Amino acid sequence: MVELVIFVLMGSGALAGGVTVVMARNPVRSAMGMLGSLVSLAVIYVVNLAHLVAAVQVVVYAGAVLTLFLFVIMFIGVDRAEDTSETIPLQRKLVAGLALVVAVGAAVLVWRGRFSWTPAAAESVPIPNGTVQALGGELFTTWVLGVEITALLLTIAAVGAIALAFYRRSGKASAEK
Amino acid sequence: MIELPTEALWLVIAFPLGGALLLHFAGRWLGEPLAGYLASAASLAALAVAAVAAVPFFTGEGHPSQSLLWEWMPAVGASFEISWDPLSALMTLVVTGVGSLIHIYSVGYMHGDPRFARFFTYLNLFTASMLTLVLAGNYAMLFVGWELVGLCSYLLISFWFTRPSAASAGKKAFVVNRIGDFGFLIALMLIFSTFGTLSYTGVFDRAAQELSGWAPTIIGLMLAAGAVGKSAQIPLYVWLPDAMEGPTPVSALIHAATMVTAGVYVIARSAPIFELAPVASGVVAAVGAITALWAATIAIGQSDIKRVLAYSTISQLGYMFLAVGATAYVAGVFHLMTHAFFKALLFLAAGSVIHAMGGRQDMEEMGGLRKAMPVTFVTMGVGVVAIAGIPPLAGFWSKDEILSVVFNQGGWYTALWLIGLITALLTAFYMFRQFVMVFLGKPRWPEGVTPHESPRSMTVPLVILAILSVAGGLVNTPFRLGLEHFLEPSFEGVRLGHPPEGVGLVLVLAALAVGAGVVGAAMAFFAYHRPPEAWRRFQSGFGKLWGWWENAYGVDDAYGAMLVTPGRRLSEQTAFGVDMKVVDGAVNGVAWLVQATGRLIRPAQSGLVRQYGLWFGLGLVALLIWILVRGVA
């Protein structure tokens, strides 16, 4: 019962946020919609026993990533209202068709799948509990190599971002003085 | 007595070849007289080596021998090997001897030409090529020399290539020769497929066993086709009169020492094959006889001093063909030798006259040059008498031997003999006509021409050649068959045609030949030792015939209409029709197709990333649906 209420509330919140992202003409509003969507999803994660993921979602996504987005929006200029008329012929119609096909296809697949939660009778299987301990143990044992590689990826991304930021036409990458 | 080993004979080719190479690179630096002297020295050195090497054959102690220089294509019996026997020795001596004199003469004749050194480069290369041809020990090397001779003739005939007529004459010589070369190549392939080798010894030793049926006839005819091209016989003689466009020493070299004699040499060299092919021999003889008469009549109608000599050469080569076709190989080679002497003499003398007349070649503008250039007058007179067959000069002995051998063959060869006899009369007629028109009578020189005797370097070769023209015939007289014994080792096992046995018959035949010559000479003298108006009357007496002779029977025009014009039209069609429309059309069509396709699908690359994303999504969904409907497997 509680789950149903949360699903309905947070689900509609996430959808509303998504619609705002897509529809808002001002990028700042899109960012706000994004924020709503992310937070709603974080709540849903909690219901789905993924506590750590929910926390990371709020801290990293809603906190860091979205702040970065907002920063760039401010940098580029907030007042640039976008012209919403479509210039590419047939683009909107085809996108609508594609969206429809994907949505209908996904719905058909999901409901034909008749997914259900793991039966409680299987006592040997602990209900996954996304605590820091449980997830951390999993990440640093079974998936340790993946963690290292993503760490490397993050480093590369950081270096790349800095290189892009300080790129000069002469091709020299040097810190600003 | 120095015994020169056959192994050293490569020097004979090496001297002129080295001279050509040296002059090619350093000729301009060596400058005018020096380049000529060097070339002459190279030619003389070759002559000296050849003469020393030929001594054993003169003393009767020599044996034919081969020396391998290096392997080329051993599988086909083709290598650079020198074959040294009396025949090649004689040819080498004629080529280097007459060639050397022409070299020396050219030093004077080419004086002041801007491409003086280049001329001697070509002369030396020409000599080297001809020596390669005659010294070859197999058909492959012979063919190398054969083609090099063709190349050199092209280079020399169109030496003054800025004149369009010279350039086209060189082209004509090359193309016409090519037709004959085609037959020659076929002959070489047939020889190789029959014998599995191209070497002389390999072919000739087994000719009698291996060749049967029509094989020798076909090989013989194909060899003859090549020879007809090189030696300017009907129907491929048209290039030779045009070869006059080259400098006169070149004409002398081509006509006398090198090039045209190659055909006769090849037939004489291939005597063992022709012996098995009487039909081919007969064809050669008939072609020779008809060419002799045909060219002699044309020579009568010419007024260009060099053209008379050119047709005379064709006619005399006809005699040689007649001889080798009648298996009188010795007589043919004998006439080749004597002809080399007196034709070189005539050409060089003509060159001297042209030189004196400031480049004019029309005999109508000459006359009375007797006093102006006495040396040329006397030496050319000797040449004219020699070619007319008046004893005891060289031409008499060789021509008489040919005619008597042909007569002795009997059968339809008697008809050929008759043609030869008539030709002898015509030969004397046109040569004396020329002599009278040029040297006797009153001067008809145009304004401003003051003929003078040529320089020493030109007259000395004339004198030497005149002496040779007088005495050259004595090497082979019915009284002393020197040349026949000399050449014996080369024609071992070949049945040679002989003159009749009876002394009386020989004398009658000789008297007939001499009579023909004397009558022809007398007719020319009486017809032309008169004012020009009288000639015209005499010439108009022949009616239309004279026009034909003057026009060389219109053969050039006929070939032009039959072959050249259609060929040109075909080329034009190919160039402007096939190439521009079909080939270029196909190329442009492909380009157009690519362009059109590009124009059609270019909008796909809009540069709009959103559109790309849409296509990507649509494709992905289509693929997913496909997989879900079909199943993964």
Place this chain on the structure above:
Amino acid sequence: MLEVTPGWYMTLAAALFVLGLTGVLVRRNALVMFMSVELMLNAVNLTFVAAGRAAGVLDGQVAVFFVLVVAAAEVVVGLAIIVAIFRRRETASVDELAALRG
């Protein structure tokens, strides 16, 4: 009494995914396109979490963790590129970046 089965979550995820897809393909502001991509990633994350819970394993959450990290890296580089382009071209509209038009 309605029970919320995994299918419900997945349907929600599908709806979010389609929203994001539409945003990517319709909007021409690079930043909004980026946010739409993030939306799609979140939809996938939701699927992972729900499926993981349904299967009774932690692997779904592990996958979400990796997706989060990669998304963060992508955002860093992507925004840097957008800023670089903006500095040179004074625009954030992807339609104007059509230099490769054929």
